[in-house]
Amino acid sequence: MTQTYLPGSERGKYMRYDTAVILKRFYLCEKELVVGEAGWIPGIPYFDMKTLLPKILWEDAMTANALRERVFELRFPSRILEVGEDQQLIDLIRKARSAPNALAFLSTLAHVFKPALLQAYQTYLRLADHIGDGPTYRFMNLAVEEKQRQIREISLLLERESARADHTDRVLAEQWTNEIQERLQAMGGIGLDAPVAEAEQKETALGNQPAAAGESAEALSHAIPFAPMEVPARDGRFIHVRFYWPDNVDPSFPYGEGFRLQLRSAVSHLNEIWAVENAGHVLYSFAGELGWEFIYDAARWVYDESRHCRMGYERLRSWGFEEAELPLGTYIYDSCKGQDPIYRLGMLFYFESKNIGKKLDRIKNFESMNDRTSQHDMDFDWADETIHTSYGKTWLSAALKKRGQDPDDYTEIKEMCESIVKRTVETATAEEIEKITEIANRMIAKGKAAQ
Incomplete structure (x- = not known):
């Protein structure tokens, strides 16, 4: 006699551990953005952006902290937050700090990383369980609102400052942003699934031929080794x-x-x-x-x-x-x-x-x-x-x-x-x-x- 059971639903899609893995990825991304945003403040000449970016990174830190604490709740009693399979995603966010100019760095925020996180959060809210994972819903809805506003604010300033900028700086910023975007898309973006492994990316690019052992991704074009500026950039209006x-x-x-x-x-x-x-x-x-x-x-x-x-x-x-x-x-x-x-x-x-x-x-x-x-x-x-x-x-x-x-x-x-x-x-x-x-x-x- 065949045993039958009552049906489940989409609400059971992500179990506790699955949820923790996803939220950990989001936390790691937010954390690295906060560090990069802070490091770039001395090098940003635009007064409005120099005083707006601190608010943005503080909001990002608040979101990151909520994500981190939620991961600990879901993984109790463990308080280990390993990077693991997200390493290449985190590496890309770190590499993006090496932008050739302030326009390029801000452009990756407005056109690559902030939109990617916004989309990831919106997807998560559609698919995750608002009952079992209810605590996440409150701060993630707020994070969505903040990301939408941040994208608008940075984009408006970029539009204004790009119009005043040197042609070479504008071209560099566009090229840098496109390359970062391509790299992120190649690993599947920031999503609910783990990034596509670098070896898989190369295998696809080489027509399913296996990548050579130890082969590393190409360096980013126009990258400049990053460190916070020792002589701060200043807005020419003052x-x-x-x-x-x-x-x-x-x-x-x-x-x-x-x-x-x-x-x-x-x-x-x-x-x-x-x-x-x-x-x-x-x-x-x-x-x-x-x-x-x-x-x-x-x-x-x-x-x-x-x-x-x-x-x-x-x-x-x-x-x-x-x-x-x-x-x-x-x-x-x-x-x-x-x-x-x-x-x-x-x-x-x-x-x-x-x-x-x-x-x-x-x-x-x-x-x-x-x-x-x-x-x-x-x-x-x-x-x-x-x-x-x-x-x-x-x-x-x-x-x-x-x-x-x-x-x-x-x-x-x-x-x-x-x-x-x-x-x-x-x-x-x-x-x-x-x-x-x-x-x-x-x-x-x-x-x-x-x-």
């Missing part, structure tokens, strides 16, 4: 200087009171662009050494610094200042050139802890002026900096411990940070001091006239 206000190099120039304090504070916020770039450099440099928990905190650190930068920019613009009137300095970032990246991490920690007490006074000053916007911005800035001080202690200690040093002794780091900044300030020329003094005085005169 005034490019090393020192962004006279008091950086001239102690006799007053910090200012009243509207001068409003201006000085806004310019200071704008010039936290160095901290955005430095935090990106730090995330990239310590990602492998300190691991995911560090990357997750550092992504938020990068994003917060970009928000502070935008705070100053928006206030100055609201007071009638054009980009061509605004100084963007580099001296703190410059001071770490050629140094061990641990001093970049120390520099962020040093300046956060050094200036946090002054912000409470500024909040009171702006309240007395009835400048609610400056007060509001400084109030939120202060809250962020308290978090950053904790980040600095945690991860500077972790880095020191990794190097076999006392994790609780920051003396050498602090002294070195003070020293290299002091040495940089001492290189200020008379021409530089005259230039930034003229810029500041013009801004002060315009601010006074607008009262």
Whole structure:
């Protein structure tokens, strides 16, 4: 007698382990994008993108963290996240960092990797079980919305900046994007199934002839070995200087009171662009050494610094200042050139802890002026900096411990940070001091006239 059973349904397509394998692949992709995005921040000249990419990488980090935690839940009690069969996919994302220019890197985000992840997430949501795997549905639906917006935002900026770019840069960006796209498509994209093995790709390309043992994929055309830029790229719409206000190099120039304090504070916020770039450099440099928990905190650190930068920019613009009137300095970032990246991490920690007490006074000053916007911005800035001080202690200690040093002794780091900044300030020329003094005085005169 034949035994019959009640039918199953499509809802049972992916079991717990199958789901964990898929989500692990998505996590690994998001993680590598975060690291690459952070590393490229110093090398992106476009101000709008330099301050938008931190938000994008923070969103990507939030998605990656949710994916990672979900994988651990599904694989309990194991907390091992091996790359395994996804290695060549991860390698391609890493290789894409070696783009020949910023346009090329951003183009691979907007036209290759973000759309591939968006499609993968949408496919997953259609096929996976919204009951058994319900927790994944909430954050993945949010990830879909974020990816759609990210693609729009990056694409709009690319369209604008490509129109201004040199013809050679545009051609390189297009060629690079096409090649990355072809490589990704050859391995089957980012999907629910494992990437097509490299040997299988070659076998297909060679008319089903087996690939030679040890044969490797061809190098990407126009690739440039990647490392975060030691000299940050700057947007030509602003005034490019090393020192962004006279008091950086001239102690006799007053910090200012009243509207001068409003201006000085806004310019200071704008010039936290160095901290955005430095935090990106730090995330990239310590990602492998300190691991995911560090990357997750550092992504938020990068994003917060970009928000502070935008705070100053928006206030100055609201007071009638054009980009061509605004100084963007580099001296703190410059001071770490050629140094061990641990001093970049120390520099962020040093300046956060050094200036946090002054912000409470500024909040009171702006309240007395009835400048609610400056007060509001400084109030939120202060809250962020308290978090950053904790980040600095945690991860500077972790880095020191990794190097076999006392994790609780920051003396050498602090002294070195003070020293290299002091040495940089001492290189200020008379021409530089005259230039930034003229810029500041013009801004002060315009601010006074607008009262």
